[in-house]
Amino acid sequence: MPKKIVIVVQARMSSSRLPGKVMMPVLGKSLLAQMVRRLLMIRHTATVVIATSQEAEDDIIEQEAHKLKVACYRGSLDNLLDRHYEVGELYNAELVVKIPSDCPLIDPRIIDQTLSYYFDHKNQFDYVSNLHPATWPDGNDVEVMTMDCLNNAWENATRQLELEHTTPYIWENPDKFRIGNLTWETGLDYSMSHRFTIDYEADYQFVKRVFEELYPKAEDFSCQDILDLLERKPEIYELNSQYAGVNWYRHHLDELRTVGTDQTKDAPETAIELI
Template structure:
């Protein structure tokens, strides 16, 4: 019997650096709509659900979900772990695939590759990602969690960073969970040099330009297609190059065991997340 795989897209309007980023326009649709479109290109059968908050500011996301005919769940604004767990229970998930809404350039083939790795040995892992260590360009983030693993994490995690970021308790406690990681088959590591995610206005300009360049000829453009574009037009790479490697790790290095300084951009340390 197949497993019920639920892809959880966490989205909210609140953002200290770029408020309302998920509703910014990309080729006449919202960034969130483009994100969902790419998730629906994967081959593995799965249900996509938007996980937003109960805050009134996020009513617009609920309306967008209705317009896209995508189910949604509204939960705690800041406790993302609880939001994921309650959504997974509501949709009777066997497996939860966590995708942040700031990854509108995510390659569907990368998702299928990580899912394939997990599903090829369904009893071998509690958690599989392509992030520990990360190798693909930032913005191809895939995390797969069994329901049992998510429930144990929900019961045991207590630190603010564990509640806000959903999965740190898992990969910070490798003795408690069976953990797997999928590295980029190229042997390259672009996780700190190439930024396909969105937190800043410059990121939006980058993502918008990539869609404008590639979407019309190939709506399901790949990570390789983006990299080839950047080689042809390096000025696009430069749009947000100064933020390469910026991630939430930078302000929590003293709390994390399995993440070091080489996995984040310290130039932006102490910036409000």
């Protein structure tokens, strides 16, 4: 088992569709704080680092990290690959886990499952995720990569989408990396039908409602707890269902070799996108 696992949470205030989303309040805490709390629930020993930019507007994120007593690194605004690499180097990581800050409902059990899958297949993979293909509800994104793998991407990636989204150079080149994928043990695929991530105001209303319903009963509520809640109260599902399946892939289908039209969809025409 690696000596050092580092979880990198990429966060910034300048979201194009929902500015400042990571600091929006839920039950008296920021979404970022609620997410970090969930990350700290995992069974594996790991260091959590919030990676933000050097822009002045992201000072508040550094302040929040200090308040949460977790590490903070400040780097490039748009080159997320560089941010992840620099954090890995700075904290002597052997494994880097990429968790986007727009996944405040992420189930810590799924992070543990993905890490265990990597460890159970000792020396078989450079990169393991639950995203290629995805099966869990969107917003449970876990990507695990060795530092050597991340270093390779950092040295060789050149396309803007590779720099901005950190890992495409890896999973787009299965001939260069040993890639593993963990699928949902239920055999179901809710990746295009259920959305637990946050990018729009409707997503915020969904996430806020889920926390209000489940957090008071069990702070470590699971993905299954959320699905059970949506069965009992389908009106919560409807809050952001129009965005289910909408993700960043849709803007790069002409550039991506391993992603097809069945893995993304366009945002509704009613959605205002400031891209």
